[in-house]
Amino acid sequence: MKVSFFVTCLTDTFYPRTAIAAVKVLEHLGCEVDFPQEQTCCGQPMYNTGFHDDSRDLARRMVRVFEHSDHVVTPSGSCAAMIRDYYPDLLKDDPAYAQGGIDLAAKTFEFIEFLVNVLKVDLKAMQARWEGQVTYHYSCHLRGIGVTDEAVRVMKQIDGLDYVPLPKQDQCCGFGGAFSIKYPPISGAMVNDKVGCIASTKAPIVVSNDAGCTMNIAGACRRQGVAVGFKSLPEIIAEGLGLLPVEQPDPVTTPASS
Amino acid sequence: MAQTPVDPLAFTPPSMHGEHLLDPPLPYDITKRASAASVNIQLQQFVANGTTAKDSARKLVMPATFGEHVDDVRALAGSIKQHTLDHLDYYLEQFIDRATEAGVKVHFAADSKQANAICLEIARQNNVKLCLKSKSMVTEETHLLPALESIGVKTIETDLGEFILQLDNDAPSHLVAPMIHKDRTAVGRAFARELGVPYTDVPTELTQIARQYLRALYPKADMGISGGNFLVAETGSVVICTNEGNGRLCTSAPRIHVAFVGIEKMVPTLSHLGVLLKVLARSSTAQPLTCYTHIMTGPKRAHEHDGPEEMHIILLDNQRTQILREETREMLRCIRCGACLNACPVYRKIGGHAYGAVYSGPIGSLITPMLRGLDNYKDLPNASSLCGACYEACPVKINIPKYLVQLRADIVKSNLGKKADAVFFRTWAMTLKHSLLYRMGGWFQSRMFRLQAGRTLRKGSPYSARGWLNKLPGPFKGWTDQRDMPTPPAKNFRHWWHEHQKSKGQ
Amino acid sequence: MSQAQSQYPGESRESFMARVHEALGRTRTEKPSEPPPQADQNIVRLARPGDDLVAMFEERAKITGMKVIPIAAADMTKRIVSLLEELGARKLVVGVGSLPQALGLKDSLRRKNYEVIDWASSPGLEVQFEADAGITDVHAALAETGTLICNSDAGHSRGLSLVPSVHLAIVRRSDILPDMFDYWARLKGIPGSQLPSSMAFITGPSKTADIEGELIKGVHGPKDVHIFFVQDA
Numbered sequence: 001m002k003v004s005f006f007v008t009c010l011t012d013t014f015y016p017r018t019a020i021a022a023v024k025v026l027e028h029l030g031c032e033v034d035f036p037q038e039q040t041c042c043g044q045p046m047y048n049t050g051f052h053d054d055s056r057d058l059a060r061r062m063v064r065v066f067e068h069s070d071h072v073v074t075p076s077g078s079c080a081a082m083i084r085d086y087y088p089d090l091l092k093d094d095p096a097y098a099q100g101g102i103d104l105a106a107k108t109f110e111f112i113e114f115l116v117n118v119l120k121v122d123l124k125a126m127q128a129r130w131e132g133q134v135t136y137h138y139s140c141h142l143r144g145i146g147v148t149d150e151a152v153r154v155m156k157q158i159d160g161l162d163y164v165p166l167p168k169q170d171q172c173c174g175f176g177g178a179f180s181i182k183y184p185p186i187s188g189a190m191v192n193d194k195v196g197c198i199a200s201t202k203a204p205i206v207v208s209n210d211a212g213c214t215m216n217i218a219g220a221c222r223r224q225g226v227a228v229g230f231k232s233l234p235e236i237i238a239e240g241l242g243l244l245p246v247e248q249p250d251p252v253t254t255p256a257s258s
Numbered sequence: 259m260a261q262t263p264v265d266p267l268a269f270t271p272p273s274m275h276g277e278h279l280l281d282p283p284l285p286y287d288i289t290k291r292a293s294a295a296s297v298n299i300q301l302q303q304f305v306a307n308g309t310t311a312k313d314s315a316r317k318l319v320m321p322a323t324f325g326e327h328v329d330d331v332r333a334l335a336g337s338i339k340q341h342t343l344d345h346l347d348y349y350l351e352q353f354i355d356r357a358t359e360a361g362v363k364v365h366f367a368a369d370s371k372q373a374n375a376i377c378l379e380i381a382r383q384n385n386v387k388l389c390l391k392s393k394s395m396v397t398e399e400t401h402l403l404p405a406l407e408s409i410g411v412k413t414i415e416t417d418l419g420e421f422i423l424q425l426d427n428d429a430p431s432h433l434v435a436p437m438i439h440k441d442r443t444a445v446g447r448a449f450a451r452e453l454g455v456p457y458t459d460v461p462t463e464l465t466q467i468a469r470q471y472l473r474a475l476y477p478k479a480d481m482g483i484s485g486g487n488f489l490v491a492e493t494g495s496v497v498i499c500t501n502e503g504n505g506r507l508c509t510s511a512p513r514i515h516v517a518f519v520g521i522e523k524m525v526p527t528l529s530h531l532g533v534l535l536k537v538l539a540r541s542s543t544a545q546p547l548t549c550y551t552h553i554m555t556g557p558k559r560a561h562e563h564d565g566p567e568e569m570h571i572i573l574l575d576n577q578r579t580q581i582l583r584e585e586t587r588e589m590l591r592c593i594r595c596g597a598c599l600n601a602c603p604v605y606r607k608i609g610g611h612a613y614g615a616v617y618s619g620p621i622g623s624l625i626t627p628m629l630r631g632l633d634n635y636k637d638l639p640n641a642s643s644l645c646g647a648c649y650e651a652c653p654v655k656i657n658i659p660k661y662l663v664q665l666r667a668d669i670v671k672s673n674l675g676k677k678a679d680a681v682f683f684r685t686w687a688m689t690l691k692h693s694l695l696y697r698m699g700g701w702f703q704s705r706m707f708r709l710q711a712g713r714t715l716r717k718g719s720p721y722s723a724r725g726w727l728n729k730l731p732g733p734f735k736g737w738t739d740q741r742d743m744p745t746p747p748a749k750n751f752r753h754w755w756h757e758h759q760k761s762k763g764q
Numbered sequence: 765m766s767q768a769q770s771q772y773p774g775e776s777r778e779s780f781m782a783r784v785h786e787a788l789g790r791t792r793t794e795k796p797s798e799p800p801p802q803a804d805q806n807i808v809r810l811a812r813p814g815d816d817l818v819a820m821f822e823e824r825a826k827i828t829g830m831k832v833i834p835i836a837a838a839d840m841t842k843r844i845v846s847l848l849e850e851l852g853a854r855k856l857v858v859g860v861g862s863l864p865q866a867l868g869l870k871d872s873l874r875r876k877n878y879e880v881i882d883w884a885s886s887p888g889l890e891v892q893f894e895a896d897a898g899i900t901d902v903h904a905a906l907a908e909t910g911t912l913i914c915n916s917d918a919g920h921s922r923g924l925s926l927v928p929s930v931h932l933a934i935v936r937r938s939d940i941l942p943d944m945f946d947y948w949a950r951l952k953g954i955p956g957s958q959l960p961s962s963m964a965f966i967t968g969p970s971k972t973a974d975i976e977g978e979l980i981k982g983v984h985g986p987k988d989v990h991i992f993f994v995q996d997a
Contacts, residue, residue, distance in 0.1 A: 007751045009690075013700055014744065016751040017722040023758070035755050040696040046687050048644060049679065050666030054687035061691060086660075140645035144659075168310070172603040176643025181736040183641050185289070188740030189296035189607040190643070193306075219741035222726060250722060252742075308977050327807040334808065337801045345796040347784045354777065360956040365772060366780035375773040383771075418983055419974035435974065442976055461975040465983055472984060477890035493956035503926060503970040503985020510922040510962065511889055521784070528948045529803040535944070536808055543973075546824070546909040550985070551965035555956045563921040564889040565961050572774075575783060582787035 001119075003031040004069035006108070008076040009041045010211035017247075018211070021238035022075045022111045028243055029119055036065045044082040048177050052090070059090050063100035071118070072108040075234055077210050080110040081144035110142065111234055112209065116150040123157035128240035132249075133162040134231070135203040137194070137217060138170040139210035151209065151233055158240050164203045168193070175216040191220040199226050205249045206230050222252035263454045266474035271414055272452065275403050276429030282614045284630075288637040291612040301439055305609045308438045313600040315544035316651065323540060335537050336655035338530045339591035342491075346582065349491040349524045350573075356494030357571060360556030365572045370400035373574050377402060377483070377516055380570055381411050384514055386480040390472075392498070392505040393417035394485025395433065395594065396518045396574060398616045399629070402483070411481075416472050416504035418465060425452045431610030431618065434542050434596035439609050472504065482508035482566070486519035487593065488534065489571075492527040495555040496571060499538060499548040506552050515557070515566035520574050522582075522590035528553075534593055537653035541597040577629045589624050589661060591654040598648035598658060604641060613638060620648035620658045627665055633674050639665035678733065700750065707745035720748040804945045810908045811942035817907040821940050822993065824910030828968030829981065830933075830989040837997045840864065841872040844899065844932060847990060848878065851930060853896035855879045859920040860901045863997055864934055869899075889923030898928040898986070903963075904950075905935045908943045911967045912991070915960040922962045931969075931986040936997040 003026055007019045026033050043058030062083070066072050074080050084105045091101030115121040136151060155163045174180060174190025181187075194217055198206055206221075208214040209232050218230050229249025238244040295301055324331045342349055354364050367373035373396075381389065389411050391397065403424075406413045415424045419436040423429060426448040430436030437445075446459035455467055484505060488497040496517045498505045509515045525531050531553075539545040558565030581589055599605050599619035610618035615626040615635065623638040639662045648658040669675045689695045708715065711725025727743040729735070737743060785791055811820060822832050835843045840863075848856070856878050858870050874880050883891050892898070900920060904913040912933050914925045925931050941947055944965075951959065970985030981987050 009696075009700070012751045013704060013746045014724075015722075016747060016749065016754060017719065019751040020721060020754050023755075037752075038693045040690040040693055043687075043690070046683055048663060048666070049683055050663065050668070050670035050675070051680075051683045051687065052667045052670075054684060058687065058690055089660075140643070140647070143646040143650055170647070171606075172643050172645035172647065174603070174643055176645070179641070179643045180740075181734055183288075183292065184736040184739045185293040185296045186604055186607055186641060187643070187736075189302075190603050191741060193603075193607070215744055216741065219726075219737075219743055222742040223728075223740070247719060247722060250724070251716075252726075304976065311977070323810065324807065330807050334801060334803075334805065338803065341796070341798075341800045344788070345794075347781060347788055347790065347793040348796055350781065350784060351793050356956045360959070360961075363772075366775040366777055368775045368780065368783075372774050379772050416984065417974075418972050422974070435977075437974055438977075440975075445975060461978045462980055464975060465972065465980045469983060473893065477888070477893060493959060495956060495959070501968075501971045502983035504983070506922065506926050506962075506964060507984055510926070526800045527803070528951060529945065530800060532944050532948055533803050533808055536810070545828075545967070547911060547965060547967040549828070549966065549968040549971055551967075553963040553965075554961065555959045555963075556961050558916070558961050561918045562916045562961055563884055563887065563918075564892075564923050565916060569961075573780070575780065579783040579787045582784065584789070 001031045002070040003033050004066055004072050005033055005035050006039060006066070006072050006074040006079065007035070008074055008079045008211065011075050014215060015211045015232065018075050018232040018234050021232070021234035021244055022073070024238050024243040025234060025241065026073065028241060029121065038065045042079045042082045044079060045177055047082065047086060047090070056090050059087050059101060060094070060097050063091070063097055063104050066104055067100070069107065071114070072104065073111055073114045074108065075111045075209065075232070077110045077139045077145065077147065078141035078212060080108055081141035083108045085144045110145060110147060112151050112154060113145065113147045116154060123154060123237065123240065124159070126241060127159070128157065128237065129159045130236050130240035131160040132205050133164060133203050134205040134207045135164045135166045135198060135201040136169065136207045137166060137173060137213060139208070139213045140172050141210070151207070154233065154237070155207070158236065161236070164201045166201055167197045173213050173217050175212045177212065180216060191216055192224065195220050195224050195226055198228060204228055207233055207236065209233050218250070218252050227253050266471045267478060269453065269471065270412060271424050272427060273407060274427040276423065276427050279429040279611050280398065280614070280616050284634040286614040286635055286637065288612060288614065288641055291614065292608045292641070295608040295612045300441060301609050302607065304441070305438055306606050308435060309600040309606050312543060313651070316541055316597055316600065319540050319544040331537060332653050332655050335533050335653050336591055338525060338533055339654050340588065342524050342526055343522065343582065343587050343590050346521065346524060349526055350521060353489055353491040353494055353524060356492065357556070358494070360494045361569065362494060362556050363568065363570045365570060367572050367574045367576070369576045373400045373518060373572050373576070374402055374405040376572050378405060378409055380514065380516055381406065381481060382409065384480060386411050386514070388475065388479045389413040389481040389483060390475060390479040390508050390512065391415050391483045392485070392500065392508040393420050393436070394483065394518055395616060396485050396520055397483065398430065399576065400518070400574070402518070414475060416508055418468055418502060421468055421472065422448060425449065429611070432596060432599055433594050433619070439611065476507050476511040479512040481514040481516060482512040483516050483518065484509050486517050486523055487538070488531055489519055489524045490528055490531050491524055493555055495553050497531060498552050499535070500552070501549040503550060506550055509552065509554060510565055513566060514568045514570070516570045516572065518572050518574060521578055538593055538595050541651065541653040542595040581625065581628045585664070586628060586661065588656055589628065591656050592621050593654060595653060597651040597653060601647040601651035603645060603647065604643065621656070624658060624661050624665065632665065632668060632672065636669055636674055639669070697752070704746045704750065708748070711745040721754060722747050809943050809945060813942055815907065815942060817940050817942055818937060820907040821905060821910055824907070825991055826910070828910055829971070830910065830968060830991055832991045832993050834993045834995050837863065837867065837994050840867055840934070840992065840994065841869055843992060844869070845876060847932065848897065851897065853930060855881060855895045856897050856899060857881050857883045857892050857895040857924050857928060858899045859924040860899065860934065861919050863936060863994065864901055883921060889921060889927055892921070892923040892927040895928040897930040897932055898924040899932040899934070900924045901934040902939055904941050904947055905939045906944055906947065907940050909967055911965050913947065914964045914966060916962040917960055922964070925964065925966060926985050929982060929987050931989045932992065933989060934992045934994065936994045938997060
């Protein structure tokens with residue numbers, strides 16, 4: 001199976017290990033992975049803030065970059081949602097790109113969704129093993145692409161993983177892109193609620209897959225003094241299959257301040 | 259100094275109507291109220307608990323009722339409303355004719371002012387002294403109460419929550435649970451002050467006091483006012499869905515009934531009404547139906563014994579025909595169930611008054627700018643993380659996030675947004691259109707972050723060890739006001755990919 | 765159909781409709797080219813003729829907080845009187861049709877010295893406020909939601925099931941319809957002008973949760989609803 005990897009701007013810069021893990025897992029599962037170098041951004045920040053001409057240009061660019069791909073897989077749920085939910089509409093009035101938008105939307109998947117619903121992975125059968133007690137934050141934009149409990153199902157397939165459900169798991173963490181910068185008191189109240197839920201689980205590790213969510217929640221945990229570590233599910237799977245060395249979860253405290 | 263309770267028939271409600279809450283100075287800036295709300299522990303507790311409970315209940319009841327067909331049922335309900343809106347001319351005409359045949363006097367109000375004027379004229383013509391109201395957001399929209407009072411018509415809210423708000427110069431903050439923000443001691447104080455009853459804050463006792471007062475008034479009222487959850491075109495009926503009984507009483511006891519209804523409430527037939535009834539209460543409060551569904555078709559018939567002698571329906575436009583245009587029509591599907599308010603993580607934190615308008619929450623963020631001007635309410639479409647919980651909750655499948663973004667695009671197109679935003683996002687977009695510029699920008703940004711991170715930089719894998727910032731400059735300080743900022747690791751994915759390809763001999 | 769000069773303020777029908785036409789991209793009203801979506805579909809029907817409608821009605825009525833008392837027709841007066849004694853109710857308003865009338869319910873109650881207020885000769889519903897309890901039968905009942913359908917007509921006023929603090933509802937087995945779609949089917953073809961001016965679907969006693977979310981019964985309408993469920997009629 002041929003897969004083109006769409007790393008996304010935030011993951012590329014801030015959480016590259018998540019992307020590395022995803023690629024290693026895909027290759028391990030027999031996918032031929034390529035990485036079209038010209039890729040930049042799906043245009044979601046511009047779309048969400050109302051700069052639709054610019055986001056349309058970026059959508060066209062994405063259509064071109066992934067024109068020859070069979071499948072496009074991305075570790076970011078919100079970028080997958082941007083492409084699947086909004087590209088067809090965004091490009092519908094451009095005869096040169098209307099079909100391209102529809103085609104790209106049809107072949108784009110979020111990474112965990114791809115593992116579960118397309119590759120139909122069975123980590124139990126693959127004897128994945130990873131020790132740790134984790135809780136899981138459900139990123140909002142997975143709603144838009146119809147992804148519900150795929151991540152939890154995957155975690156339950158991993159031997160040694162102790163999964164603790166997060167209260168109000170699917171309540172938005174308050175990132176929302178520009179929203180978190182423009183409406184600090186509202187965004188702050190929302191992320192603090194999320195931090196409270198995390199603290200109540202007493203789990204030492206938070207699994208969060210969307211880079212935006214992770215930056216937001218991790219930053220808030222650090223500010224609140226809630227000492228947890230963050231890990232993405234692609235990393236857990238890669239480590240669990242022995243494709244990456246097991247690493248301490250990304251802590252919110254540093255040696256100097258812990 | 260012992261108080262004597264005011265005689266219900268002599269009782270006069272206060273003349274302030276919480277206008278400062280739902281009618282703030284325009285253009286409205288959400289910051290002050292949102293900030294205050296986010297640190298108001300009582301508000302957080304009441305609003306968060308109330309909404310979370312209803313949201314969770316809805317999530318259980320809908321699949322328990324409709325099994326695997328929940329989505330199809332919502333799609334059906336949505337398509338019924340959409341069809342009706344797409345042909346609203348036809349169904350409105352049908353409704354007007356059928357209602358008129360049933361003895362209703364149908365009125366046409368282009369805007370709030372006209373709607374109120376019609377109601378005032380009905381009151382004048384009939385020498386109305388006492389008017390009782392059941393809950394209606396449309397009458398909040400038109401500011402009916404002060405208008406009636408200006409011609410000397412004593413008007414009293416009968417919905418328990420609205421009655422309490424009326425006594426306390428307060429205003430509704432939720433479509434369905436109007437006093438979700440209010441605590442029992444405030445109610446007790448308001449009752450003691452306005453009704454002269456001994457102070458109590460026990461809800462059953464407070465309810466009993468209200469029951470006594472309001473039931474004494476029904477037989478004496480000259481006019482009853484209601485809203486309308488639905489208009490049925492085929493029969494010319496108005497339908498109200500309530501729980502307390504005041505809706506049925508207001509529309510049955512007084513000699514005159516006036517219903518204020520927005521034109522978007524139309525459905526084609528009783529059968530179609532049925533589909534919407536099946537999802538309304540379940541989405542709103544997880545009840546199968548509200549305690550009372552009252553289907554009213556004209557004034558009392560000659561052979562009937564009670565009911566109004568005269569029934570008026572005031573059909574209200576007030577910018578709804580603007581929303582009816584194709585690009586925003588879907589917003590009018592709303593059946594005012596409040597499910598989106600209950601699902602919304604923003605509403606949960608700031609409550610309804612922070613929106614500064616009659617219609618709050620996600621649907622309010624769409625229709626308030628449409629009804630009252632985008633330039634007046636720019637914050638509303640923007641104060642959302644676009645999480646989509648509202649879309650998931652909506653029983654008629656209004657794609658609220660899509661329209662929030664559409665309004666944001668309208669703000670940009672009309673140059674109503676901040677100039678700095680336009681510069682920032684357009685410049686950023688430019689760098690994203692050229693992969694070299696993008697990579698250079700990313701590299702530079704990474705270096706700057708890591709420089710600033712200083713001593714917080716952790717040693718470890720170049721692809722995961724990072725540092726932290728607790729202050730971001732200028733326009734980005736909103737982030738660090740609330741949380742720290744993780745900085746990028748030393749190397750990015752592209753670097754790894756390059757190495758990875760080399761190791762594969764490519 | 766243009767209206768004569770109205771004595772009320774407000775717009776004319778024509779100018780009101782003109783804005784609707786404009787928004788829809790038309791100049792005049794057009795009949796829809798496609799019919800509305802079919803409402804009565806399997807996915808929304810919640811009760812079918814073959815279901816155990818009696819059990820369903822009973823269960824769902826109880827969940828809403830109404831009490832269900834199964835009785836035999838012959839015991840109707842006896843059972844009602846027994847409840848009235850328990851409640852200490854003396855003044856009654858009664859609006860019943862066929863079966864209870866045939867059983868002479870009203871006369872029996874009068875003979876037992878209950879004051880049965882003659883609401884029909886007093887217009888409006890003011891006099892109904894004097895009653896301790898209202899006794900009605902129903903026009904139909906829905907198994908789907910445990911709902912009572914009480915309409916206004918010559919023998920039934922709106923207030924009977926609304927004004928007194930206690931509502932006694934007589935429901936025959938034969939009154940029960942599976943789903944509300946079955947009720948709409950009964951009304952099909954009846955023009956609005958010939959429908960009752962008031963049709964009330966009652967699904968529970970009067971309730972509120974306005975004050976801090978605390979559920980309280982008996983706000984304006986009845987605090988208690990007792991359903992006498994006649995099994996053999």
